Amino acid sequence: MSHSPSDWDNAWQGLEPQQPRQPRGGYWIALAAAAFLLVAVVALGYYVLQQRGATEPDLTLPGEEATAVAEGEATAPPDGAATTESAGPGIAPTVTLPGAFATPQLPPPASDVVAARLDSPPAIDGDAAEWGALPTYSSPHIVFTGNGWDGTDDLAASWQVAWDDDNLYLIANVADDIHAQSQTGNQTFRGDSVELQIDADRAGDFGPTISPDDFQLTLSPGNLADLPPSAFRFQGVADGSMLDATTPHSIIVAARGDGGGYVLEAAIPWRDLGVTPSPGLVIGLAVNVNDNDRPGSAVQEMMKSNMAGRRFGDPTTWGTLTLQ
Structure with missing residues (x-):
């Protein structure tokens, strides 16, 4: 017996389960809720970032600090040629210093130094008692490091200046x-020493270059035993070099060791600088301190200055000294 094929489409017509239809208003409500949640998350993230920015200090990148040190230059060698020593590693945190600097804080550095006029000259003997309450300055800025520097900052210096005729x-x-x-x-700059850079005619300079009115004085404390204190004078020449001065000088230096460093005192005749002093006179001055931590070796490992931007061949970076 044969049967005709069933018409399944017509047979199931109207019997399939009915799917409930979502009202269109619910769709828009869900979309609005999602948008609100997204805005809330973005706002919360912005708030967190703002709070972090308000509480975290700006950090100096090591590369920026290293570049600043690299721009410094060493003391001129005796033949006036440029030194080949390069900047050392990045600056290490300052360690606890010995001697007089272990407790008191150093005075702030100054680019404009004032020298008090004295009624009577001090005895040049390395004793600070006569200097009393005269203004005190410091040289805290590392402006040069040599290849042998191990990154340790174990040097600090404060100083005073005065003048008479x-x-x-x-x-x-x-x-x-x-x-x-x-x-x-x-x-002597290749050992522990104090170094002055003096521009004797700052007003007459025509640009950032060494000239014959520029001097570099290296004041050595000696070895605080059998090598006595001494001074050496370099003088600029017309081609921009700094060479050994060709005329003798009469600078007097005395020094004393104090168990954690040294005290150095000096008298520098104005005639050795070609200067006629008078109240109100302004000359260029940078006070630098050389450090060598390798006894038996002659090496300039580090230099600190009162001038953060001090450059060897640019007297405009040396600061000023005004005679009171």
Whole structure:
């Protein structure tokens, strides 16, 4: 017996289960809720970022600090040629210093230094007692590091200046845990020493270059034993070099060790600088301190200055000294 095929489409017509239809209003409500949630998440993230920015200090990148140190230059060698020493590693945190600088805080550095006029000259003996309450300055800025520097900052220096009709006077109190000075003459900058850069005619300069009115004085404390204190004078020449001065000088230097560094005192005759002093006179001055932590070696490992931007061949970066 044969049967005709069933018409399944017609047979199931109207019997399929009915799917409930979502009202269109619910769709828009769900979309609005999602948008609100997204806005809330973005706002919360922005708030968190703002709070972090308000509480975290700006950080100096190590590369930026290293670049600033690299721009400094070493003391000129005796032949006036450019030094080949390069900047060392990044600056390490300052360690606890020995001697007088272990407790008191250093005075702030100053680019515009004032020298008090003295009625009577101090005895040049390395004793700071006569200097009393004269203004005190410091040289805290690392402006040069040599290849041998290990990154340790164990050097601090404060100093005072004064003047009379005959001399410019300086006393420096240097804290340094290792004393190393074996050199004399134009090599004393390769050991622990104080170095002055003086622009004797700042008003007459025509640009940032060395000229014959520029001087560099290296004041050595000696080795605080059998090598006596000494001074050496470099002078600029017309081609922009800094060479050994061709005329003798009469600078007097005395020094004393204090167990954690040294005190150095000096009298620098104005005639050695070609200067006629008078109240209100302004000359260029940078006070720098050289450090060598390797006894038996002659090397300029680090230099600190009162001028953060001090450059060897640019007298406009040396700061000023005004005679009171």
